[in-house]
Amino acid sequence: MLRRICIVVISLLSSFSFCPLALAALNFTLPGQHPYPEQVAQDVHRRVNASITRRQMLQTTQNVDSSCLTGNPIDDCWKCDPDWSNNRQSLADCAIGFGQYALGGKNGEYYIVTDDSDDDAVNPKPGTLRYAVIQTEPLWIVFPQNMLIKLSQELIFNSYKTLDGRGANVHIVGGGCITLQYISNVIIHNIHVHHCYESGNANVRSSPDHYGYRTKSDGDGISIFGSKDIWIDHCSLSHCKDGLIDAVMGSTGITISNNYFAHHNEVMLLGHSDDYLPDSGMQVTIAFNHFGPKLIQRMPRCRRGYIHVVNNDFTQWEMYAIGGSGNPTINSQGNRYTAPSDRNAKEVTKRVDTGEGEWKDWNWRSEGDIMVNGAFFVASGEGVEVNYEKAYSVEPKSAVMIEQLTMHSGTLGVGSRDNSLGMWSTGPNAGGNNLGGPDYTDDMSGRSIPLSPSFTFSLCFFLLSLSCLLLPQIKPDIHLIIINNL
Numbered sequence: 001m002l003r004r005i006c007i008v009v010i011s012l013l014s015s016f017s018f019c020p021l022a023l024a025a026l027n028f029t030l031p032g033q034h035p036y037p038e039q040v041a042q043d044v045h046r047r048v049n050a051s052i053t054r055r056q057m058l059q060t061t062q063n064v065d066s067s068c069l070t071g072n073p074i075d076d077c078w079k080c081d082p083d084w085s086n087n088r089q090s091l092a093d094c095a096i097g098f099g100q101y102a103l104g105g106k107n108g109e110y111y112i113v114t115d116d117s118d119d120d121a122v123n124p125k126p127g128t129l130r131y132a133v134i135q136t137e138p139l140w141i142v143f144p145q146n147m148l149i150k151l152s153q154e155l156i157f158n159s160y161k162t163l164d165g166r167g168a169n170v171h172i173v174g175g176g177c178i179t180l181q182y183i184s185n186v187i188i189h190n191i192h193v194h195h196c197y198e199s200g201n202a203n204v205r206s207s208p209d210h211y212g213y214r215t216k217s218d219g220d221g222i223s224i225f226g227s228k229d230i231w232i233d234h235c236s237l238s239h240c241k242d243g244l245i246d247a248v249m250g251s252t253g254i255t256i257s258n259n260y261f262a263h264h265n266e267v268m269l270l271g272h273s274d275d276y277l278p279d280s281g282m283q284v285t286i287a288f289n290h291f292g293p294k295l296i297q298r299m300p301r302c303r304r305g306y307i308h309v310v311n312n313d314f315t316q317w318e319m320y321a322i323g324g325s326g327n328p329t330i331n332s333q334g335n336r337y338t339a340p341s342d343r344n345a346k347e348v349t350k351r352v353d354t355g356e357g358e359w360k361d362w363n364w365r366s367e368g369d370i371m372v373n374g375a376f377f378v379a380s381g382e383g384v385e386v387n388y389e390k391a392y393s394v395e396p397k398s399a400v401m402i403e404q405l406t407m408h409s410g411t412l413g414v415g416s417r418d419n420s421l422g423m424w425s426t427g428p429n430a431g432g433n434n435l436g437g438p439d440y441t442d443d444m445s446g447r448s449i450p451l452s453p454s455f456t457f458s459l460c461f462f463l464l465s466l467s468c469l470l471l472p473q474i475k476p477d478i479h480l481i482i483i484n485n486l
Helices: 002-016 020-026 037-059 073-079 088-093 129-133 277-281 397-405 453-473 476-485
Strands: 109-112 139-142 147-151 161-164 170-175 178-181 184-189 192-197 202-207 210-214 222-225 228-233 236-238 245-248 252-257 260-262 264-266 268-270 283-287 295-297 301-303 306-310 313-315 322-325 329-333 336-338 349-351 364-367 370-372
Touching: 037 073, 037 283, 037 306, 037 329, 073 088, 088 139, 088 161, 088 184, 129 139, 129 161, 322 329, 370 397
Parallel strands: 109 139, 139 161, 147 170, 161 184, 170 192, 178 222, 184 228, 192 236, 222 245, 228 252, 236 260, 245 268, 252 283, 264 295, 268 301, 283 306, 301 322, 306 329, 313 336, 322 349, 329 364, 336 370
Antiparallel strands: 202 210
């Protein structure tokens, strides 16, 4: 009898191997889940406060260059190395939050993308991005020149890969965009991802020795499916068919930081469904992002899991900023929420298709957040103070530094000190912007620092007044530079 039961179990497991949903359903405790998420939240604040304190101390010290210090612990980690562009892999030591263990391609070879084509999803050419991301060994992937990569199908990654777009304008658009499925240890840094649409019903290669038939994709910008140890940093995302970033099917150990989101409806989905138990182990840190213009909802929309939303700048959503169902834990700390003018959309939070009798016990907390233009956060959960004691042990006073912490969100400007090529040849584009056409325009191209309207007006007024006062005393070419920079 026992032997018969074993045969039945083995047969069932064998049948599951052909069904991704069934495979994920077996993965109730995905390795990488942190047993004490509150300690991770506490560590994020410790690092932010340490960086802010270090910046303030150095500003008062004479003969010390503190220009690299922003108070943002991720940026300060690598930007303060004057030779960072030749020490690129040190970036892997700079993540914070639940995705801090993402190695990417650390200690692997550098792979230089020399070909921006994507003509064959089954047999990609050496030198292309698709050829690089499917390899089995760790790779640190770099771009020696500006590139617009129009994907023919989903770009399916293998584990231990870093996309390092620093030093160039790298745009990924087209079919399916980026797919991280049943893998680990991926870093995506300084990449534009936009205008992604549905693809599929075609064969796509996922490793050097395997390709398979892919059904129709959702058209996400970045799709994280049953994966762990993922870090997405300093990317600009907009205009995709479905979500800009989605993490589902037991994914965990994720940090989404320093990104710029704009012009999209359903921005970010975390969790497959209310009833999908493996997503109870999902842990995501969302930090230092700027949620910009023309966003409607899901920043993020959470199902189950523990979501730490810390030091982000939310500007004028159209429906809501943070939503959820299925009893997720949402820990909102040190954010700035600027509500839209619509008086019916002032609430930051939304419990989706759930009555108050059910959600009143969910652990949703707001601590140290700044509410602007009538924004308000509806907290919930009774008797959870003990659970949050560690997370709150470092008070998130950093909300007053939001503009400083998020001033470089999104991709970094080419040619600036923060985005040089270093050892890599710039190739025929020579660092210039030779990209064009509607596929290139992603609403973030050419932007540098997202400042509030009031700050921008004050700065412009000050510079204009200064230039008028000094006009008789300065050379015409210098005055022209002031106006152009303004």
